[in-house]
Amino acid sequence: MAVAARPRKSARRQKLEAAITYPLDWLEERSGVVGGIKYFLFRKVPADTNWMQTLGSATLTAFIVQAVTGVILAMYYKPEPTTAYQSIQHIMNDVTLGWLVRGMHKWGASVFIILMFFHMGRVFLFGAYKYPRELNWIVGVMLLAVGMMEGFTGYLLPWDQTSYWATVVGINLNGTAPFLGPFIAQFLRGGSEIGPDTLSRFYSMHMLLIPGAIMALIGLHLYLVVRLGVTSPPWSKEAAGATWLEEEPASPNGNRAGLTQPTARAAAPRANGGDDA
Amino acid sequence: MEPDEPGRRHDPGPTLYPIGFAAGVVCLLIGLIVSPRLIAPIGAAITIVFAFLWIRDATKSYRGKPEQVEPERRPGRGEATEDPAQEPAPASSAERFPRNRFLEGATLGLGALIGLIVTAPVAAMALGPAFGKQQKVNVDLGPLTDYPEGEWRIATFMLDPAQGEISRRTAFVRNNGLLEGKPSFTLISNRCVHLGCPVQPNGPVFDNTKQTISTGGGEEVTLIKMLPAGGFGCPCHGGQYTSEGNRTAGPPVRSLDRYEYSIVNGRLIIGSTFSVANVEGTGKDALIEKYRRAGPGQHVDGWEQIFYPLQPPS
Numbered sequence: 001m002a003v004a005a006r007p008r009k010s011a012r013r014q015k016l017e018a019a020i021t022y023p024l025d026w027l028e029e030r031s032g033v034v035g036g037i038k039y040f041l042f043r044k045v046p047a048d049t050n051w052m053q054t055l056g057s058a059t060l061t062a063f064i065v066q067a068v069t070g071v072i073l074a075m076y077y078k079p080e081p082t083t084a085y086q087s088i089q090h091i092m093n094d095v096t097l098g099w100l101v102r103g104m105h106k107w108g109a110s111v112f113i114i115l116m117f118f119h120m121g122r123v124f125l126f127g128a129y130k131y132p133r134e135l136n137w138i139v140g141v142m143l144l145a146v147g148m149m150e151g152f153t154g155y156l157l158p159w160d161q162t163s164y165w166a167t168v169v170g171i172n173l174n175g176t177a178p179f180l181g182p183f184i185a186q187f188l189r190g191g192s193e194i195g196p197d198t199l200s201r202f203y204s205m206h207m208l209l210i211p212g213a214i215m216a217l218i219g220l221h222l223y224l225v226v227r228l229g230v231t232s233p234p235w236s237k238e239a240a241g242a243t244w245l246e247e248e249p250a251s252p253n254g255n256r257a258g259l260t261q262p263t264a265r266a267a268a269p270r271a272n273g274g275d276d277a
Numbered sequence: 278m279e280p281d282e283p284g285r286r287h288d289p290g291p292t293l294y295p296i297g298f299a300a301g302v303v304c305l306l307i308g309l310i311v312s313p314r315l316i317a318p319i320g321a322a323i324t325i326v327f328a329f330l331w332i333r334d335a336t337k338s339y340r341g342k343p344e345q346v347e348p349e350r351r352p353g354r355g356e357a358t359e360d361p362a363q364e365p366a367p368a369s370s371a372e373r374f375p376r377n378r379f380l381e382g383a384t385l386g387l388g389a390l391i392g393l394i395v396t397a398p399v400a401a402m403a404l405g406p407a408f409g410k411q412q413k414v415n416v417d418l419g420p421l422t423d424y425p426e427g428e429w430r431i432a433t434f435m436l437d438p439a440q441g442e443i444s445r446r447t448a449f450v451r452n453n454g455l456l457e458g459k460p461s462f463t464l465i466s467n468r469c470v471h472l473g474c475p476v477q478p479n480g481p482v483f484d485n486t487k488q489t490i491s492t493g494g495g496e497e498v499t500l501i502k503m504l505p506a507g508g509f510g511c512p513c514h515g516g517q518y519t520s521e522g523n524r525t526a527g528p529p530v531r532s533l534d535r536y537e538y539s540i541v542n543g544r545l546i547i548g549s550t551f552s553v554a555n556v557e558g559t560g561k562d563a564l565i566e567k568y569r570r571a572g573p574g575q576h577v578d579g580w581e582q583i584f585y586p587l588q589p590p591s
Contacts, residue, residue: 081443165474169513172473176574178584185572186589187407195440197406 039226046232052126053230055119062112063214066150069105070207077157079203081196084159109151116144128231136224143217146210153206156199167202168194294331301327309408310587339378411549411570411591412436414536418545419490419498421460424452429520431467431482431501434547438496447475448536448547449505453561461561464536465522466550469511471529473573476518479507492544509533521556521563530576532556535565549591554578 009017028034076095078087091098120140123129129137156167171194175185190197305320416434424430429451436444446466453461469476486502508519517526522533532555537548554566554577568577575585 082441165513169472169474172573175572176472179586182572182575182585182588183407186409187404190406191409192411192589193436193444195437195443 043226043229045230046236048233048236049230050233052122052233055115055122056225059112059115059119060218062108062115063218065104065108066112067211069101069108070211072101073105074207077203079157079200081159081199084157084199088158109154113147113151116147120144126231126234133224133228133231136221136228139217139221139224143214143221146213146217150206150210150214153202153210156202157206159199164194167198292331292334294327294334297327298324298331301325307587310590408589411589414547414549416547417492417496417498418448418450418547419492419500420544421452421540422543423488423490423500424450424462424545426452426454428452429478429503429505431478431503432498432547434498435496438494449478449503449509450500450545451560456561460540462538462545463521463560463563464538464547465509466534466536467509468534468573469513469516469529470524470531470533470552470573471511471514471516471527474511474513476509476511476516476533478503478505479510479517480504481506521559522553523556530574530581531578534570535567552577 024034073091076087076091076098078084088102091102093099123137123140152167152170155170156163171185171188174188175181177184186192188198188201189195190201301320301322301324303320305317305324308316308318308320414436416436418432418434429449431447432450433445433447435441436446438444449463449465449467451463453463455461467475481504483502483504486500488500490498490500492498505520508517508525509522510517511527511529515527516524516529518524518529518533522535524530524532532553534550534552536550539546539548550570552568552571554568556566557564566578569588569591571577571585571588576582577585
């Protein structure tokens with residue numbers, strides 16, 4: 001096999017490359033962050049991963065869009081009963097591209113929830129919730145719940161008739177929960193009647209408390225994805241999971257519950273004759 | 278299961294302290310609602326005592342003398358008797374509290390204490406409103422002469438003018454005439470007892486009769502004549518009520534709430550709301566099954582009331 005002689009890099013090009021890599025090397029030497037990013041981005045995944053498996057990243061992107069547009073909207077929004085509605089009119093009519101950013105936030109909220117459900121459906125249909133990824137399913141369900149809370153608290157903020165009465169109904173719905181309901185409703189209202197405190201309370205929960213919880217849970221979710229590896233599709237001929245999982249000694253019959261292991265299955269048929277689907 | 282060996286110590290041993298601790302917490306929480314002055318401190322005391330006992334019990338093995346584990350004995354052939362003097366003395370560690378363990382405990386303990394000191398006021402501020410009192414209502418609805426006998430008015434007023442429009446509430450008011458020489462009124466809240474939407478009269482609303490009464494202090498009450506011939510109906514989920522507020526159809530769980538009222542110097546003063554299970558009769562002869570105020574959707578009578586044993590203080 002003839003090895004083509006690589007053209008020698010010119011001195012100028014070498015200098016340029018050094019100038020680019022120097023700051024990265026400096027950073028890497030002191031923090032290991034470049035290696036960390038490489039580890040995160042250049043993980044091994046099954047070769048036959050599917051477009052469906054991008055739904056999680058799509059959901060993450062939708063959340064980032066919500067976070068960024070939300071921060072910008074918070075610069076103009078005034079959470080006071082007398083000013084909230086007017087400040088949104090101001091955003092829609094006067095602020096540069098305010099209509100667009102608010103539209104992104106408003107419609108993006110639905111996109112976020114819808115993508116979460118699609119992502120959840122993909123995980124369910126691929127069986128990706130099975131061992132050893134049960135905990136990630138649980139974290140995902142928590143994310144769905146707090147995502148819904150974002151929707152509930154954000155819905156009040158436009159402070160128009162729809163949002164006000166929808167929130168009245170929503171709070172009273174919480175109030176019908178057995179035993180603790182009356183107290184949950186009072187907690188949400190910030191008192192016995194809906195008032196100025198209700199709006200600022202919902203605003204604080206919507207932009208500080210719940211997003212913080214979502215970010216923490218997303219961090220945990222991604223950590224588990226990296227640690228456990230990406231699942232193969234059900235029709236895959238490849239073993240699934242992170243490499244370190246594969247290196248573990250297999251159980252006596254060569255199978256491990258929940259992981260697709262066609263090689264092991266082919267070598268040592270299961271007790272049931274291997275007719276499991 | 279391992280066979281039961283006599284004298285074998287189970288670690289940790291069974292203890293009743295956590296149950297006492299839980300009972301103390303329950304007593305404290307109930308006390309916060311029922312009687313913050315008397316029962317809550319008792320609950321707190323029970324909680325603290327049992328927490329102390331529980332911690333003492335759980336850390337027994339760390340604090341006490343090292344347990345003397347009896348060495349396994351296998352008497353040799355012909356060795357019938359054992360001489361305790363020949364047993365090696367149990368190795369008692371020279372340091373009962375190794376510094377590592379002390380520092381570890383101090384770090385965790387102090388960290389937990391600081392965390393508690395910081396968290397307690399924050400949690401109290403966030404959760405305090407859940408146990409807050411009902412807002413007292415005492416609003417002047419204008420002179421009795423604005424309420425002709427036997428006619429209905431939609432009265433809108435502000436609970437707290439300082440809060441502005443957000444505190445605007447609506448009552449359906451009917452002058453029932455005199456009962457035992459005193460004016461009798463029916464004041465029905467417009468909040469549906471399903472989930473709190475505003476109910477509407479099923480009948481004509483005479484918008485051209487709208488009048489605004491100034492009740493002093495810049496407060497205004499608006500009155501609109503209406504005729505709820507078909508009772509009241511809720512646009513949200515279809516709850517239907519008679520003109521006395523009894524449910525006739527849809528999801529509501531009781532009758533419409535009513536307002537307390539009083540007559541002061543010939544003026545109608547509207548008070549707080551109370552909940553109603555059922556109303557028999559009409560007008561001034563109505564027999565009202567009155568309960569303390571409960572949120573929409575919460576049963577006040579029937580077996581379902583067991584789901585709502587506690588309400589925030591009124």
